[in-house]
Amino acid sequence: MANQQSTSENPRVDLDYRRKKNAEDMRYQVITFSLMIFLTLIAFAAVGFGDLSNWFVVPFILLLAVVQVIFQLYYFMHMSHKGHEAPQLFLYSGVLVGFITVLAFMTIIWW
Amino acid sequence: MSTYAQKKGVGAVLWDYLTTVDHKKIAILYLIAGGFFFVLGGLEAMVIRIQLAIPDNNFVSAGFYNEVLTMHGTTMIFLAAMPILLGFMNAVMPLQIGARDVAFPFLNALGFWLFLFGGLFLNLSWFLGGAPDAGWTSYASLSLASEGHGIDFYALGLQISGFGTLIGGINFLVTIINMRAPGMTYMRMPLFTWTTFVASALILFAFPPLTVGIFFLTFDRLFGANFFDPTMGGNTVIWEHLFWIFGHPEVYILILPAFGIFSEIISTFSRKRLFGYSSMVFATVLIGFLGFMVWAHHMFTTGLGPIANSIFAVATMAIAVPTGIKIFNWLFTMWGGSIRFTTPMLYAVSFVPSFLLGGVTGVMLAVAAADYQYHDTYFVVAHFHYVIVGGVVLAILAATHFYWPKMFGTMLNEFLGKITFWLFLIGFHLTFFIQHFLGLMGMPRRIFTFLPNQGLEVGNVVSTVGAFFMAIAVIILLINIVITSVKNVKVGNDPWGDGRSLEWAIASPPPFYNFKQLPLVRGLDPYWIEKMEGKKEMTPAEPLGDIHMPNNSFIPFMISLGLFIAAFGAMYRLDYSWGLPVLILGLLVTLLSMFTRSIKDDHGFHIHKEDLIDEDKGRKA
Numbered sequence: 001m002a003n004q005q006s007t008s009e010n011p012r013v014d015l016d017y018r019r020k021k022n023a024e025d026m027r028y029q030v031i032t033f034s035l036m037i038f039l040t041l042i043a044f045a046a047v048g049f050g051d052l053s054n055w056f057v058v059p060f061i062l063l064l065a066v067v068q069v070i071f072q073l074y075y076f077m078h079m080s081h082k083g084h085e086a087p088q089l090f091l092y093s094g095v096l097v098g099f100i101t102v103l104a105f106m107t108i109i110w111w
Numbered sequence: 112m113s114t115y116a117q118k119k120g121v122g123a124v125l126w127d128y129l130t131t132v133d134h135k136k137i138a139i140l141y142l143i144a145g146g147f148f149f150v151l152g153g154l155e156a157m158v159i160r161i162q163l164a165i166p167d168n169n170f171v172s173a174g175f176y177n178e179v180l181t182m183h184g185t186t187m188i189f190l191a192a193m194p195i196l197l198g199f200m201n202a203v204m205p206l207q208i209g210a211r212d213v214a215f216p217f218l219n220a221l222g223f224w225l226f227l228f229g230g231l232f233l234n235l236s237w238f239l240g241g242a243p244d245a246g247w248t249s250y251a252s253l254s255l256a257s258e259g260h261g262i263d264f265y266a267l268g269l270q271i272s273g274f275g276t277l278i279g280g281i282n283f284l285v286t287i288i289n290m291r292a293p294g295m296t297y298m299r300m301p302l303f304t305w306t307t308f309v310a311s312a313l314i315l316f317a318f319p320p321l322t323v324g325i326f327f328l329t330f331d332r333l334f335g336a337n338f339f340d341p342t343m344g345g346n347t348v349i350w351e352h353l354f355w356i357f358g359h360p361e362v363y364i365l366i367l368p369a370f371g372i373f374s375e376i377i378s379t380f381s382r383k384r385l386f387g388y389s390s391m392v393f394a395t396v397l398i399g400f401l402g403f404m405v406w407a408h409h410m411f412t413t414g415l416g417p418i419a420n421s422i423f424a425v426a427t428m429a430i431a432v433p434t435g436i437k438i439f440n441w442l443f444t445m446w447g448g449s450i451r452f453t454t455p456m457l458y459a460v461s462f463v464p465s466f467l468l469g470g471v472t473g474v475m476l477a478v479a480a481a482d483y484q485y486h487d488t489y490f491v492v493a494h495f496h497y498v499i500v501g502g503v504v505l506a507i508l509a510a511t512h513f514y515w516p517k518m519f520g521t522m523l524n525e526f527l528g529k530i531t532f533w534l535f536l537i538g539f540h541l542t543f544f545i546q547h548f549l550g551l552m553g554m555p556r557r558i559f560t561f562l563p564n565q566g567l568e569v570g571n572v573v574s575t576v577g578a579f580f581m582a583i584a585v586i587i588l589l590i591n592i593v594i595t596s597v598k599n600v601k602v603g604n605d606p607w608g609d610g611r612s613l614e615w616a617i618a619s620p621p622p623f624y625n626f627k628q629l630p631l632v633r634g635l636d637p638y639w640i641e642k643m644e645g646k647k648e649m650t651p652a653e654p655l656g657d658i659h660m661p662n663n664s665f666i667p668f669m670i671s672l673g674l675f676i677a678a679f680g681a682m683y684r685l686d687y688s689w690g691l692p693v694l695i696l697g698l699l700v701t702l703l704s705m706f707t708r709s710i711k712d713d714h715g716f717h718i719h720k721e722d723l724i725d726e727d728k729g730r731k732a
Contacts, residue, residue, distance in 0.1 A: 086288050097316045097403050108419045109348055
């Protein structure tokens, strides 16, 4: 890091702490990134190899997709950090409303 | 940049309002436009009641009656009740949380102009070959069969005004999350701000299903799609679901702000802190939450099956619990308070039992088995008018009197206000109470006439008489507004004398930057706290400094105008050769306006500290 000057307006900002925190974040990102590639490979494998039934493969890939979305939100878009309570609330409310809608359509329209 | 108000010509004032991004001026625009549509919807209601006054009446034809009935419902919900409430939210909510404006002033203006152009488009149908005639719910099997362009006006008009509402809702959410004054924690927000917050969240989640549903309908009717046509593999019930997934939260979008307005009024004029503040907040959030899980109770007779019907019936009844919490909290706020029966307080006191009647019939309708009897009768008409007129319209009238001094700096006449109140309340119960019994006697909803000697004559004539009472009440309110505006007697910061929240701590009407210094909030009812300690104004939370303000802009008007033009093109595309070019032209106007907005840097301007100090001196001198 060439720039040792703090860019924050806050004079008490602890650069050492920041650097440590950033390194930690970077490590998590690399780990999740490799996990995501691994999950993608599994998804391809589930379709490509073996004679697995569609009743297993489709929900399984959907599950992998959900895990990927969680990785994306929490590790790449920093939703695990503080100050994201309101976005979390609205994301989960939206997911709930969407889920109920899809559930209702699946069960009482196209039964 | 001078901060002084100057005398301006009519043209300058008009241009100012066409380009304004100030939340207080946009509130006035919402109020004027919503008020106009309210009167229009009221006239349509009068046509309905005159037609139904006597049996075998032929005041209007059956086809025209269907148009009037559809437009009455659509106008009142989308173009009157919701915009007027959005107007009050705009006028009051930023002041209540101690903000200088909403988070996105430009989007605020865009939301208004989209709503207005959508509403105008919908109402132009009267002059262009007939209004929509499939009811405000516009069920697909009926609306796809409707001839002419009525339903196209419905679909395109509501689509445009729906965008506006969605933009408004998101704007309020961001404002409340990000722009509260120092010390204004969530649990210190006034109840009207809380209900605005929850209603905005409901708008955020409820309007997308409507947008999708209306797009399906538009494409089915104008672009050869078959989403709702069962003979082509579509499913007509999908519209009903999409509409009610939007439609049920919609009634909470309307009633929650009404609850908020009454909570403010009851606590102000009982001169007491709102009883059970935290349970009120909890109940508001819970109603918003449950509001999304009950939509199918509008469709009990569609044939969803006993399990789905039971689930939705029980979920619907559950909503009575948080609503009950609210009713008791209002009663306990009044209990032991030193009550002043001003006009807004009269509305608030009469709202509690009136709304309760609507709530009780709501629970009756929620019983799925019994609903097979009530469905599509006047019992349902009586029920939803009791909640919407007895709840929302009473709240709108109460807020008009309560917030008029804050918005315009003058007091509406209390004597005329009380006459309006009594005429309206009596007329309301006269009109709708008897409709419960008409419904139980078997009078179906949405019929254009009825036969003599079936026992329906007396009830219908009483109902019509009541409607005239309400019409006279609204006329007296309009006279009151004119008289007050002509007299123009200015009032001070806190004209009711008992203001509790931040908006009463600043001038009426507030200066365009609202707060010279952001106030420090030390608890619930911050202005009341300061008054109880003998202070005249709020303690500032920051030193006097430059204030950053947004520039006015004509672009919101242009963006909305483009969609308005495009809607005509889309509708007449198949009839005339100029349809497609007009569609493209309209979309180009919109997109170019958006492009201009994107590339043109507009950093706003600053009001300088020196000007603010000068203004202080000028006022004292």
